[in-house]
Amino acid sequence: MRQYVVYLRVSTEDQGRSGLGLEAQRRDVDVFLTSFSDLPFEILGEFVEVQSGGDNDRPELGKALDLVRKTGAELLVAKLDRLSRRVAFIANIIEDKRVRLRVASMPYADTFQLHVYAALAEQERAFISARTKAALQAAKARGVKLGGMRDATGKRNDAKKAKADVEALKVIEIVRAFQAQGLSLRAVAGRLNDLGVKTPRGASWSAVQVSRVVQRVGGSSAISRSAS
Numbered sequence: 290m291r292q293y294v295v296y297l298r299v300s301t302e303d304q305g306r307s308g309l310g311l312e313a314q315r316r317d318v319d320v321f322l323t324s325f326s327d328l329p330f331e332i333l334g335e336f337v338e339v340q341s342g343g344d345n346d347r348p349e350l351g352k353a354l355d356l357v358r359k360t361g362a363e364l365l366v367a368k369l370d371r372l373s374r375r376v377a378f379i380a381n382i383i384e385d386k387r388v389r390l391r392v393a394s395m396p397y398a399d400t401f402q403l404h405v406y407a408a409l410a411e412q413e414r415a416f417i418s419a420r421t422k423a424a425l426q427a428a429k430a431r432g433v434k435l436g437g438m439r440d441a442t443g444k445r446n447d448a449k450k451a452k453a454d455v456e457a458l459k460v461i462e463i464v465r466a467f468q469a470q471g472l473s474l475r476a477v478a479g480r481l482n483d484l485g486v487k488t489p490r491g492a493s494w495s496a497v498q499v500s501r502v503v504q505r506v507g508g509s510s511a512i513s514r515s516a517s
Contacts, residue, residue: 294336365392379407457506
């Protein structure tokens with residue numbers, strides 16, 4: 290019988306953020322268990338932490354890992370960043386021979402792919418932080434008053450654009466790696482679907498969506514659509 294130890298984490302700011310709350314994490318775990326897990330399965334324990342993902346000293350995670358090592362069960366998290374936001378921290382857990390990590394939102398990812406995703410996510414956060422600071426500095430230099438009231442529609446449009454930029458950055462390195470192999474847009478989409486990677490709206494990838502991601506980040510998507 291397949292056995293799991295479930296670990297859920299929220300920080301104070303995450304609790305009200307869509308997609309990161311405990312309810313959303315439990316939903317992702319339930320989808321994994323009902324659609325992707327071997328049957329039958331057993332949940333040996335659930336551990337909930339309210340703490341920043343940047344903190345390495347987390348008591349509930351320690352308890353979850355102790356139970357995993359003791360029983361041989363798999364550590365199951367909803368999303369990789371719920372485990373940690375630090376690639377070194379995630380790498381240490383992945384390299385622990387007594388721990389097998391499963392991520393509900395990436396049901397087919399192996400340890401190598403999880404390591405790659407963690408590294409890309411850390412790069413993404415660093416890039417977004419640097420880009421935000423640069424944009425604010427540039428706006429300030431132009432005499433733009435920061436922090437004032439803005440048009441509600443403009444705010445919504447900016448938020449949508451920022452979200453699309455973030456989602457594109459999450460997959461662009463993987464897309465470019467496949468492009469470097471000479472794969473077509475359709476083939477790249479197929480590989481992303483095989484890896485269990487979803488589009489920002491939670492759907493499967495198509496050639497058009499891959500092209501939009503490449504163009505959004507800033508690059509050429511001019512590869513053959515018909516090549517295998």
